[in-house]
Amino acid sequence: MSVRSPLRTRASVAAGRATAWLSRSAGLGRGGVIGGRVALALDPRALRRLGQERTVVLVTGTNGKTTTARMLTRALEALAEVAANSDGANMPDGVLAALAASPEAPYAVLEVDETYLPWVAEQLTPAVLVLLNLSRDQLDRVGEVRATERELRAAIASHPETTIVANCDDVLVTSAATGAKRPVWVAAGRRWTGDSTACPRCDGLVETAKDHWRCACGLARPEPTWILDGDLVRTPGGRHVDLDLRLPGDANRANAALALAAAHRVGVPPHTAAARLRTITDIGGRYRTIRRSRHHVRLMLAKNPAGWVETLRVLDEDTPVVVAVNAQEADGRDLSWLWDVHFERLRGRQVVVAGERGADLAVRLCYAEVAHWAEPDPVAAIDALPPGGVELVANYTAFRELVGRLPGG
Structure with missing residues (x-):
């Protein structure tokens, strides 16, 4: 840190780094959020000071x-x-x-x-x-x-x-x-x-x-x-x-x-x-294609109706789709957005619903007249599909969990 930073800021950042390290060491996450939270609590002006110059x-x-x-x-x-x-x-x-x-x-x-x-x-x-x-x-x-x-x-x-x-x-x-x-x-x-x-x-x-x-x-x-x-x-x-x-x-x-x-x-x-x-091939695992046993799985993230519009446009028309939906705090507890997504575009595909709120998604797909079957565990859903390509679309926490579970994700 710059020597011009006040002692309080330097101390708060050091405490934040230590907290982040403990979080990573305990397997609780990457530590960035909790580390920043500790630093801000100790020095509310730390962000302003770190952004100077x-x-x-x-x-x-x-x-x-x-x-x-x-x-x-x-x-x-x-x-x-x-x-x-x-x-x-x-x-x-x-x-x-x-x-x-x-x-x-x-x-x-x-x-x-x-x-x-x-x-x-x-x-x-x-x-x-x-x-x-x-x-x-x-x-x-x-x-x-x-x-x-x-x-x-x-x-x-x-x-x-x-x-x-x-x-x-x-x-x-x-x-x-x-x-x-x-x-x-x-x-x-x-x-x-x-x-x-x-x-x-x-x-x-x-x-x-x-x-x-x-x-x-x-x-x-x-x-x-x-x-x-x-x-x-x-x-x-x-x-x-x-x-x-x-x-x-x-x-x-x-x-x-x-x-x-x-x-x-x-x-x-x-x-x-x-x-x-042009050197960017994926964003935090998004758009990456990974190999899992008999499948090539492309990972996609979609979190709201506008994002789903874009995601549905780039899905391969002949490839089975696994859709995983959670409703944890980071996703938003309110799943009413499901009804604003034009899931009708999935008609005629092989579709599997997964995730903690797969039942809510299944109801929406029924109204969209999209044939599907359910498997709560998205990884098990991949394994149950015929060999070949799989398009896997998940909202935020479901995607984050998948990236951590799938080798190379």
């Missing part, structure tokens, strides 16, 4: 935070060491732990849960804030998405020195970012529109046409300076950058477009950043 980039939104932050980290590593919470611990505890783990890194790329973004931004005063998308999520923890949009709007307005890199195709994102003094608008597309048919400013109807949307109150799609077009990104200078990602799907291309714009703002040329993004 760094170029900080924050990434927030409902979906894609971990992926986009990983992309940005990989791009900025072309300049120097980067502090990052690459394990996905995106609440204040995890953010602090990431900064404490790399005290000399001149750059920090930190994904932040959208609920905590206003407080974290107040502590760190980011140079760049990347705003990906906003949609319904864990109602019992996060609340209504429009309330989140209002809180982000207020936070952005209070940081005029921060460059906001925002997806102008997302109505709620645009509403939150319109008041920014330094907006960088990226046309990254949107596939989930279930939360933006009505204007977040006046509740009027949002009229949508090809490559444009507007409301009668005046809120409308800004003119983008970065444009995603298939596998290409057009930069403000009119040049085209070929993404050629090794990660699948439109959502990851959208994440990459936003990452390129943010990296460029920090000082990494788009072609340099794109070349570095």
